[in-house]
Amino acid sequence: MSFRSFCKKILSISLISILCISILSACGGKTTTNTTAEQEKTENSSDNQNTLEKIKERDKLIVGVKYDLNLFGLKDPKTGKVEGFDIDIAKGLAKKILGDENKIELKEVTSKTRIPLLNNGDIDCIIATMTISEERKKEVDFSDVYFMAGQSLLVKKDSKINGISDVKKGVTVLTAKGSTSAQNIREKAPEATVLEFENYAEAFTALKAGQGDALTTDNALLLGMAKQDPNFRVVDETFTEEPYGIAVRKGDTEFVNTINEYLKEIKENGEYDKIYEKWIGDVPKNEK
Amino acid sequence: MLNFSILIDHWDMYIEGFFNTIKASVFAMIASLVAGTIIAIFRIAPFRPLNWLGTMYVEFIRNIPLMLIVFVFFFAPSALGLRINSFLAGTLGLTTYTAAFIAESIRAGIQAVPKGQMEAARSSGLTYVQTMWYIILPQAIKIVIPPLGNQFLNLVKNSSVLGVIAGLDLMYFGDLISSETFVTFDVYIFVAMFYLLLTIPLSLSVSFLERRLAKNR
Amino acid sequence: MDFIGAYSPSHIIFLLKGFSVTLLVAFISITLSFIFGIMIGVLRYTKVPVISHLLAVWVETIRNLPLLLIIFFTFFALPEIGLKLDKMAAAILALVVFESTMLSEIVRSGLNSIEKGQIEAARSSGLNYLQTLWYIILPQALRRMVPPIVSQFISLLKDTSFAVVISLPELMNHAQIINGKNINYVIPIFILVALMYFTVNYLLSLVSRRLENKYI
Numbered sequence: 001m002s003f004r005s006f007c008k009k010i011l012s013i014s015l016i017s018i019l020c021i022s023i024l025s026a027c028g029g030k031t032t033t034n035t036t037a038e039q040e041k042t043e044n045s046s047d048n049q050n051t052l053e054k055i056k057e058r059d060k061l062i063v064g065v066k067y068d069l070n071l072f073g074l075k076d077p078k079t080g081k082v083e084g085f086d087i088d089i090a091k092g093l094a095k096k097i098l099g100d101e102n103k104i105e106l107k108e109v110t111s112k113t114r115i116p117l118l119n120n121g122d123i124d125c126i127i128a129t130m131t132i133s134e135e136r137k138k139e140v141d142f143s144d145v146y147f148m149a150g151q152s153l154l155v156k157k158d159s160k161i162n163g164i165s166d167v168k169k170g171v172t173v174l175t176a177k178g179s180t181s182a183q184n185i186r187e188k189a190p191e192a193t194v195l196e197f198e199n200y201a202e203a204f205t206a207l208k209a210g211q212g213d214a215l216t217t218d219n220a221l222l223l224g225m226a227k228q229d230p231n232f233r234v235v236d237e238t239f240t241e242e243p244y245g246i247a248v249r250k251g252d253t254e255f256v257n258t259i260n261e262y263l264k265e266i267k268e269n270g271e272y273d274k275i276y277e278k279w280i281g282d283v284p285k286n287e288k
Numbered sequence: 289m290l291n292f293s294i295l296i297d298h299w300d301m302y303i304e305g306f307f308n309t310i311k312a313s314v315f316a317m318i319a320s321l322v323a324g325t326i327i328a329i330f331r332i333a334p335f336r337p338l339n340w341l342g343t344m345y346v347e348f349i350r351n352i353p354l355m356l357i358v359f360v361f362f363f364a365p366s367a368l369g370l371r372i373n374s375f376l377a378g379t380l381g382l383t384t385y386t387a388a389f390i391a392e393s394i395r396a397g398i399q400a401v402p403k404g405q406m407e408a409a410r411s412s413g414l415t416y417v418q419t420m421w422y423i424i425l426p427q428a429i430k431i432v433i434p435p436l437g438n439q440f441l442n443l444v445k446n447s448s449v450l451g452v453i454a455g456l457d458l459m460y461f462g463d464l465i466s467s468e469t470f471v472t473f474d475v476y477i478f479v480a481m482f483y484l485l486l487t488i489p490l491s492l493s494v495s496f497l498e499r500r501l502a503k504n505r
Numbered sequence: 506m507d508f509i510g511a512y513s514p515s516h517i518i519f520l521l522k523g524f525s526v527t528l529l530v531a532f533i534s535i536t537l538s539f540i541f542g543i544m545i546g547v548l549r550y551t552k553v554p555v556i557s558h559l560l561a562v563w564v565e566t567i568r569n570l571p572l573l574l575i576i577f578f579t580f581f582a583l584p585e586i587g588l589k590l591d592k593m594a595a596a597i598l599a600l601v602v603f604e605s606t607m608l609s610e611i612v613r614s615g616l617n618s619i620e621k622g623q624i625e626a627a628r629s630s631g632l633n634y635l636q637t638l639w640y641i642i643l644p645q646a647l648r649r650m651v652p653p654i655v656s657q658f659i660s661l662l663k664d665t666s667f668a669v670v671i672s673l674p675e676l677m678n679h680a681q682i683i684n685g686k687n688i689n690y691v692i693p694i695f696i697l698v699a700l701m702y703f704t705v706n707y708l709l710s711l712v713s714r715r716l717e718n719k720y721i
Contacts, residue, residue, distance in 0.1 A: 077519060077682060108672075112467040113581070120584045139470060174454075178467035195374065195454035196464060198670060201685050206454075208688040210366035211374065229687075351659065351706035352699045353666035355677055363684060363691045367506055441569075448571035452670055459573060466581065473582040480570055480578075487569035 150238025324390025523679030546612025
């Protein structure tokens with residue numbers, strides 16, 4: 001084989017395989033748009049019923065929660081049980097809809113997987129420390145705020161970082177992919193290096209291994225981490241407001257209304273305060 | 289059809305990742321070529337303890353996952369008071385892993401050179417090192433080139449482990465884009481195309497060399 | 506470094522649980538990729554017009570992509586087109602897609618190494634093409650392919666660790682969970698994990714070497 005025919009061959013095979021993928025993905029892409037369009041259609045019309053009826057039919061509420069966050073949703077490797085603030089909120093919701101807090105199925109989500117899992121219909125709603133943001137409102141619908149957090153920094157006990165103003169050039173900040181924390185820190189501290197990991201557990205391990213100077217996310221999560229490992233502390237200052245909401249599929253109005261009703265109820269009857277005290281400690285501040 | 293705006297809007301990220309992937313692959317290739325050659329010589333040197341050392345390295349590294357080696361370089365140094373950034377940790381992990389495979393290819397190449405040549409060169413007054421350098425290695429390299437090409441191809445593919453430890457490579461940025469935009473399918477297809485841009489010419493060159501060297505023999 | 510804390514019984518059991526998932530995923534994937542690898546390899550060898558061309562493009566594409574990307578793809582991207590897989594299924598699918606193309610290349614070059622004269626001899630003795638392939642060519646080729654196939658199996662077993670990125674509860678994932686508890690566990694845990702992978706893979710490579718001596 002001469003060199004020229006060799007080059008020709010390289011070129012043609014490269015082209016063919018790229019073409020092939022394009023075609024493959026074109027089919028894929030098409031079906032994507034089809035299915036999302038269909039989803040929207042069915043959800044907007046009452047054809048597919050609402051999620052609420054589906055939940056009652058199957059007599060079980062399927063909630064996406066985190067498995068790796070102390071205080072909010074943490075799986076105990078020994079017992080296999082998942083526990084936390086979000087879990088108690090989810091159980092209350094199951095009780096409200098189905099009359100029994102045990103008629104619930106928890107599914108693990110991460111910041112990255114939760115929206116796809118919801119839109120694919122794997123879960124009915126997301127209760128996973130999810131901040132209500134304009135960007136996300138394009139993808140999902142949110143309930144009222146059920147927890148008010150603020151972004152902060154987790155650092156070593158003896159660290160010199162005491163606030164966002166100390167995050168300068170040469171400081172490495174760790175966080176998880178798909179979270180708003182990364183976007184926020186890039187805005188507030190554009191000179192810092194930001195590294196994003198698959199989830200907070202990996203990011204925290206990396207912080208412990210000295211791969212960064214601080215871990216950034218919402219203070220509520222950071223408190224849980226600091227509780228796990230006393231070598232770390234949470235910086236007092238918060239530099240954003242992170243209102244957590246329960247996310248449902250777009251257009252699922254009736255379900256959202258039920259959730260809001262439920263949140264109002266537990267805030268009025270003191271159930272919310274109980275859950276709050278159980279996990280976070282202080283009585284909630286002036287939240288509505 | 290593919291959503292090309294995802295490609296255009298995040299073009300900088302794809303390109304940064306693409307070049308970091310090339311950088312990690314080239315660094316790791318050069319380093320593992322050097323380390324692999326040394327280990328191969330250890331394995332065939334006329335000195336038993338060196339043989340054992342070489343064999344132990346190759347057998348151990350070949351039988352444990354690359355992911356583990358990269359994690360060791362990323363998470364373990366702090367226990368010894370060191371700090372290695374993610375890109376370097378990933379590149380070192382790749383080097384450690386690939387060196388074992390390269391050592392095996394080179395050893396096979398050296399041993400394919402007829403034994404008589406070593407004896408002839410030694411008896412004509414050359415030292416062992418001189419014989420290795422001037423007589424054996426040049427011949428061995430010809431035999432070794434196709435398998436080395438294959439190792440380089442694997443290296444480029446394996447460099448994607450950097451993505452897991454935030455090593456700023458193509459895989460990392462691709463994953464980042466997909467989790468920021470909530471578009472997974474199209475983004476991964478674009479990432480795949482960038483990888484193919486590197487690997488297809490490489491794998492075709494390898495099979496071309498293989499055929500050509502087979503003809504010359 | 507804290508060896509005693511790291512090697513507590515509950516940690517060891519947790520790691521062994523992870524290892525059993527690793528071995529299970531590896532076993533299923535090896536079996537399936539062996540079957541598909543032979544099918545693809547034979548189909549390409551027989552040069553059935555369109556099919557073998559399509560397969561050539563498929564194999565050239567897949568084997569030139571990182572396995573990690575394929576795992577991300579099966580877990581995160583396929584749901585977008587309506588194919589939902591749990592972690593286990595996504596990991597197995599990715600491994601089978603990737604490793605079966607690697608195996609098919611081994612099978613194809615094994616088949617090509619059998620002298621063409623044998624086909625002619627078998628055909629002239631009255632066997633049809635498929636019979637020749639099945640009874641004469643394939644058994645000989647498989648025998649020659651044993652060592653590379655076993656080393657591909659070793660690769661597959663190692664490659665299951667990539668599924669750590671989708672938190673499949675295999676050995677690597679469980680190791681990372683323990684490491685997350687206390688950074689002083691990292692080195693002891695990684696040593697133990699390395700020994701686990703090494704033991705199984707080394708045994709496999711010994712088997713491969715024995716087979717090599719036996720057949721060649």
